[in-house]
Structures are given as C-alpha cells and as structure tokens.
Amino acid sequence: MADQDRSHDSAGQRLSTGEAADRLGVKPETVYAYVSRGQLTSHRSPGGRGSTFDAKEVEALARRGSRREPSTAASELAVRTGITLIDRAHCYFRGVDTAELAARYDYEEVAEWLWTGELHRGMRFTAPPDVLSAACRAVQALPEHSGPMDRLRLAVVAAAAADPLRFDLSEEAVLDTARALIPTLVGALPAQTPDPPRTEALASRLWSRLTPSPTDAASLHALNAALVLLIDHDLAASTLAVRVAASARAHPYAILSAGFGALDGPLHGAASGLAHRMLVEVLERGSAAAVVADHLRAGRHIPGLGHPLYPGEDPRARALFGLLEDVPQAQSALQAAREVITTTARQTELHANVDLALAVLTVSAGMPVEAGETVFAVARTAGWIAHALEEYGEPPLRMRPSGQYNGPRPPQPLP
The missing domain is CATH 1.10.580.10 (Citrate Synthase, domain 1)
Known part of the structure; x- marks a missing residue:
C-alpha cells in the first residue's frame, strides 16, 4: 500500500504514517493527532492513498521528546521537561540537589x-x-x-x-x-x-x-x-x-x-495553612496526641504528612527542618511537629512533607496562617x-488533549 512505503517529493525525504509513528514511538492515530495540534504537517500526493510527513520535521519532534500516547487517565499525561527531577529521596533542579x-x-x-x-x-x-x-x-x-x-x-x-x-x-x-x-x-x-x-x-x-x-x-x-x-x-x-x-x-x-x-486550594498552595493551624493547636493544648486523635476521629487527613512522590520524608522538609534547628524561637514548633509525626506513625506510616516544615517556620516567626x-x-x-x-519553545497549542465524549449519542430531540 502507498501508506506503507517510503516516498519522496521535491521537499525532500518523506515518511509514511507508519514510519512516522515508528520513529515517534506512538500509534498511527497519534500521528494524526499531532497534525491536528499543529505539531506536524501532512501532505497527500496526487493519486496517493495515504499521508506523508517530512522526515526532518518528524525527527525534530522526536528530539523534543513530544512523543506520548493519548491516555484515558490524566495521571498518565507526560511532558518532557529539563527543569526538575524527583528521584525518591531527592529533588533536583537541572541535575543539582535542591x-x-x-x-x-x-x-x-x-x-x-x-x-x-x-x-x-x-x-x-x-x-x-x-x-x-x-x-x-x-x-x-x-x-x-x-x-x-x-x-x-x-x-x-x-x-x-x-x-x-x-x-x-x-x-x-x-x-x-x-x-x-x-x-x-x-x-x-x-x-x-x-x-x-x-x-x-x-x-x-x-x-x-x-x-x-x-x-x-x-x-x-x-x-x-x-x-x-x-x-x-x-x-x-x-x-x-x-x-x-x-x-x-x-x-x-x-x-x-x-x-x-x-x-x-487546600490540596495545593494552601496546604501549609492547615499544617500551621494544627501546630498552633498542638502548642495551645500541649498534646500532639489529642490533636491527631481529633483528626483521625473526624476522618481528616493529618496536615503536613505524606507525599505521593516520596516513599519517605520529603527531602525539602528534611532540608528546611535542618535549617530551623538553628533558629532558637523555632524549637517549640519543631518539637510539636516531631510529636505529630511520631504520634501518627503509631497508626500509619506517613512522613513529613514540606508543608509541615513550612508551618514550623511560619508559626515560630509569628506569621499569620496564610503566610505559608x-x-x-x-x-x-x-x-x-x-x-x-x-x-x-514548543509548537503552539500542543497542550490540547482530546475529550472522550460519553454523553447521549446524536441525533437527540431539541430541548
């Protein structure tokens, strides 16, 4: 078939859909998705039965690392970046430990x-x-x-x-x-x-x-x-x-x-505020056990503990805790945070994340709850x-996933 054979035209070497898909490591349907997003241009020769693609353009797209299959799960979306690497117990900016x-x-x-x-x-x-x-x-x-x-x-x-x-x-x-x-x-x-x-x-x-x-x-x-x-x-x-x-x-x-x-939102930037309130309550009540018990009884997550990207302690928390050790006025808040960690560990294995360390800083400095x-x-x-x-530096509008329609099939009567 024409779409399975390598072809050439005046613009230079052309690749068939199958060859472009192989080079990009994706399915043929994904190649056409790249076309619709403006990341590739296709050409259909007169009398041809398939599209062809400029080999240099395909190579450039492959080098940019833009290959990925459309996924039904948003968590599987992958975008190549050279900024941050998270590697179990460490976080790196451009290869340097943060x-x-x-x-x-x-x-x-x-x-x-x-x-x-x-x-x-x-x-x-x-x-x-x-x-x-x-x-x-x-x-x-x-x-x-x-x-x-x-x-x-x-x-x-x-x-x-x-x-x-x-x-x-x-x-x-x-x-x-x-x-x-x-x-x-x-x-x-x-x-x-x-x-x-x-x-x-x-x-x-x-x-x-x-x-x-x-x-x-x-x-x-x-x-x-x-x-x-x-x-x-x-x-x-x-x-x-x-x-x-x-x-x-x-x-x-x-x-x-x-x-x-x-x-x-409480699940992202505002998470440290929840940890701040918890540490203030621990200091006021003089007991981490009572505060943790209240959270568990109400079915609430313990603020400042656990992170899906780290099996152990958040390395950012570890670094910040280490620096707070040198701050005299932070010692009581640090002790409260440690008590929260050890008390919770009796029920479930959760480690400190950066929100808890940031809360120690804001509480000890007399900052408001929104400071973190x-x-x-x-x-x-x-x-x-x-x-x-x-x-x-990437092709425009490439961050355009395709929706998976699950509504009523047309035709439907007018409302």
Missing part, C-alpha cells in the same frame, strides 16, 4: 540560574516604580478581609495593565518581565515593618511583609531556603495550568494568573516562568 542550592544561594540567584543557566552572585530583582505603583493602588482598593492570594492575583493583573509590551514573548523580554514582576508581587503586599534596603535579598523584603517580628540571620536563611526549595516541583497542578496557558501563547502575566488560580501560602506562591513564580520559557 537542598544544596537552598543552603548556598539566594532565591534570586537560583531563579536566574534556572532561567538562563548562568549563576550571578548578588543578583537582585527590582520592581519598576510605575508597575509597582499600579499594583499597590489596585491591592489597596481590596476589602480589608482580602487574603494574600487575592492581593497577589490582583497585583499580577494590575502589573499586566501597566505593561503595554507584555505580549512580547521573546526570551529576553520574558526574563525582564519576570525579574520585575516577582519583586512587584512582594512589594504589593502590606508592609508589617519598614522596608529593608533594595539591595537586600528578596527573602528579607518578603519577611517584612509577613510578620512584625524582627528577623535574624538564621530565620532569614530558613525563609530564603524555603523560597528556593519551593521554586518548582515537576508538573504540579499549577505548573500544568501554566504550561497550558503558555502553549496558547499567553503572556507571562497571564500564565502567572493561571498558576495562581490552580494554586488557590504566600511563601509558596512567591517562590513558585520563578518555576512557572522557567516552564513557560520551555513551553514557548
């Missing part, structure tokens, strides 16, 4: 390295005055009961409106936007203490937005480490939302809005930008 990065570098230094591959010691991100002013005015107009996620979401929208060049998706333009937007988000949050000098690292500026308590070197180091550790964690729900938006060529502000939308979510959201913006940069 715990080592968090111990040695500032958040801005790691973010810049993640985006560009270059490490610049002393890197500082600065918010443009006009963009920061627009974000602050918008945030100040919110009702008093508005939470930090409300403020961050609105700050992104206001910053976008103040940037007429936001649709420039060139790599350098996206990087300039990211370097300006992250400190804008922090600067738009209500200040609890006077702002530190602009030469200070982002962690210091964020601390002044989270608590009126004075800082110290060990506490600030722990907050900076938390920011680094939370930059990315593979294709979490918010990151997938970001990549879908970037696939549609949304500008950086819009992709952050997509990420914040997915982040704003704020740290998570600010930190993750750098990872979202890294994923957007990757996705901007």
Whole structure:
C-alpha cells in the first residue's frame, strides 16, 4: 500500500504514517493527532492513498521528546521537561540537589540560574516604580478581609495593565518581565515593618511583609531556603495550568494568573495553612496526641504528612527542618511537629512533607496562617516562568488533549 512505503517529493525525504509513528514511538492515530495540534504537517500526493510527513520535521519532534500516547487517565499525561527531577529521596533542579542550592544561594540567584543557566552572585530583582505603583493602588482598593492570594492575583493583573509590551514573548523580554514582576508581587503586599534596603535579598523584603517580628540571620536563611526549595516541583497542578496557558501563547502575566488560580486550594498552595493551624493547636493544648486523635476521629487527613512522590520524608522538609534547628524561637514548633509525626506513625506510616516544615517556620516567626501560602506562591513564580520559557519553545497549542465524549449519542430531540 502507498501508506506503507517510503516516498519522496521535491521537499525532500518523506515518511509514511507508519514510519512516522515508528520513529515517534506512538500509534498511527497519534500521528494524526499531532497534525491536528499543529505539531506536524501532512501532505497527500496526487493519486496517493495515504499521508506523508517530512522526515526532518518528524525527527525534530522526536528530539523534543513530544512523543506520548493519548491516555484515558490524566495521571498518565507526560511532558518532557529539563527543569526538575524527583528521584525518591531527592529533588533536583537541572541535575543539582535542591537542598544544596537552598543552603548556598539566594532565591534570586537560583531563579536566574534556572532561567538562563548562568549563576550571578548578588543578583537582585527590582520592581519598576510605575508597575509597582499600579499594583499597590489596585491591592489597596481590596476589602480589608482580602487574603494574600487575592492581593497577589490582583497585583499580577494590575502589573499586566501597566505593561503595554507584555505580549512580547521573546526570551529576553520574558526574563525582564519576570525579574520585575516577582519583586512587584512582594512589594504589593502590606508592609508589617519598614522596608529593608533594595539591595537586600528578596527573602528579607518578603519577611517584612509577613510578620512584625524582627528577623535574624538564621530565620532569614530558613525563609530564603524555603523560597528556593519551593521554586518548582515537576508538573504540579499549577505548573500544568501554566504550561497550558503558555502553549496558547499567553503572556507571562497571564500564565502567572493561571498558576495562581490552580494554586488557590487546600490540596495545593494552601496546604501549609492547615499544617500551621494544627501546630498552633498542638502548642495551645500541649498534646500532639489529642490533636491527631481529633483528626483521625473526624476522618481528616493529618496536615503536613505524606507525599505521593516520596516513599519517605520529603527531602525539602528534611532540608528546611535542618535549617530551623538553628533558629532558637523555632524549637517549640519543631518539637510539636516531631510529636505529630511520631504520634501518627503509631497508626500509619506517613512522613513529613514540606508543608509541615513550612508551618514550623511560619508559626515560630509569628506569621499569620496564610503566610505559608504566600511563601509558596512567591517562590513558585520563578518555576512557572522557567516552564513557560520551555513551553514557548514548543509548537503552539500542543497542550490540547482530546475529550472522550460519553454523553447521549446524536441525533437527540431539541430541548
């Protein structure tokens, strides 16, 4: 058959559907799905009975690692990325252990390295005055009961409106936007203490937005480490939302809005707040056993324990716990967290995740219950930008799965 034989035309070597499928490691039907998503172009020769595909285009698609079969289970969706590797007891950014990065570098230094591959010691991100002013005015107009996620979401929208060049998706333009937007988000949050000098690292500026308590070197180091550790964690729900938006060529502000939308929930960004409340209750009642018993009796999950990607302790939690050991005011919260872990272990084998470690930090620093979510959201913006940069380099609209219709079969009568 014509579709089973290799053919040639004036454009160069052509592959049949079967050959293209073999090269990509997918089924023939998937090849046509790539065509519908704009990832491949097909050509039907006059009189031919099958489509042919440019061999170079197929090879390029294979090199990008875009091969995957459509799946009936969303959990089987796979997207190749060079940003984060999760390997049982470790988490790596571009092959480097995140715990080592968090111990040695500032958040801005790691973010810049993640985006560009270059490490610049002393890197500082600065918010443009006009963009920061627009974000602050918008945030100040919110009702008093508005939470930090409300403020961050609105700050992104206001910053976008103040940037007429936001649709420039060139790599350098996206990087300039990211370097300006992250400190804008922090600067738009209500200040609890006077702002530190602009030469200070982002962690210091964020601390002044989270608590009126004075800082110290060990506490600030722990907050900076938390920011680094939370930059990315593979294709979490918010990151997938970001990549879908970037696939549609949304500008950086819009992709952050997509990420914040997915982040704003108890199963993702707000999980640390549940752990914060639990630790406060343990400290108030003086017993982890009583608090854990209440959760178990009510059929609730114990906050801050267990992670589907790690069989043991979350390595991010391990790294942050280690740094909190050097913070004197964190010792009571650390002890409460340990009691929760050991008490729960009598019933089920669950290990600490990063939300519990982040809760120890926020409780010990006198931060509000939403502070962990704020740290998570600010930190993750750098990872979202890294994923957007990757996705901007892929064919547009490739993140378009096919729906499996299970409704009434047509024709149906008019309602």
